[in-house]
Amino acid sequence: MLQNAVARATAEKKHPKQSLFFTQSQDSQKAAAEFLQRLGTRQQDRDLPATQETIVAQVTAITKWGMAPKPTSLAGIQHPVLVANGDTDVMVPSINFVELARKLPHSQLSIFPDAGHGAIFQYHSAFLEQTLRFLQN
Numbered sequence: 001m002l003q004n005a006v007a008r009a010t011a012e013k014k015h016p017k018q019s020l021f022f023t024q025s026q027d028s029q030k031a032a033a034e035f036l037q038r039l040g041t042r043q044q045d046r047d048l049p050a051t052q053e054t055i056v057a058q059v060t061a062i063t064k065w066g067m068a069p070k071p072t073s074l075a076g077i078q079h080p081v082l083v084a085n086g087d088t089d090v091m092v093p094s095i096n097f098v099e100l101a102r103k104l105p106h107s108q109l110s111i112f113p114d115a116g117h118g119a120i121f122q123y124h125s126a127f128l129e130q131t132l133r134f135l136q137n
Contacts, residue, residue: 021118
């Protein structure tokens with residue numbers, strides 16, 4: 001999926017995050033452009049770009065995690081957890097976030113409409129408000 005997104009983005013002269021993190025709707029793509037513009041405004045204390053080695057290590061870790069025995073219960077996690085995602089995530093199916101929230105006894109679920117893996121970037125203001133309210137409780 002990652003390779004296809006990078007290839008498609010290159011062919012369309014877009015950033016891969018536009019198809020990996022956002023839906024293809026006009027509103028979501030507008031939010032993607034705004035997100036990418038915000039990323040470029042910070043000039044100091046920026047993270048170093050991810051190297052190919054880093055990307056391979058992350059994909060390897062995700063693959064190994066996906067093949068690991070599944071935990072039988074998350075009920076032992078007693079801390080409050082905010083679970084947020086978009087309703088159209090192509091990287092991690094949104095239903096996984098619903099299930100995660102269902103299995104955590106003190107979770108709050110937030111699913112953003114017309115949003116993908118980057119829902120918190122697309123709805124950054126709403127997510128910030130939700131997060132601040134969540135942390136105050």
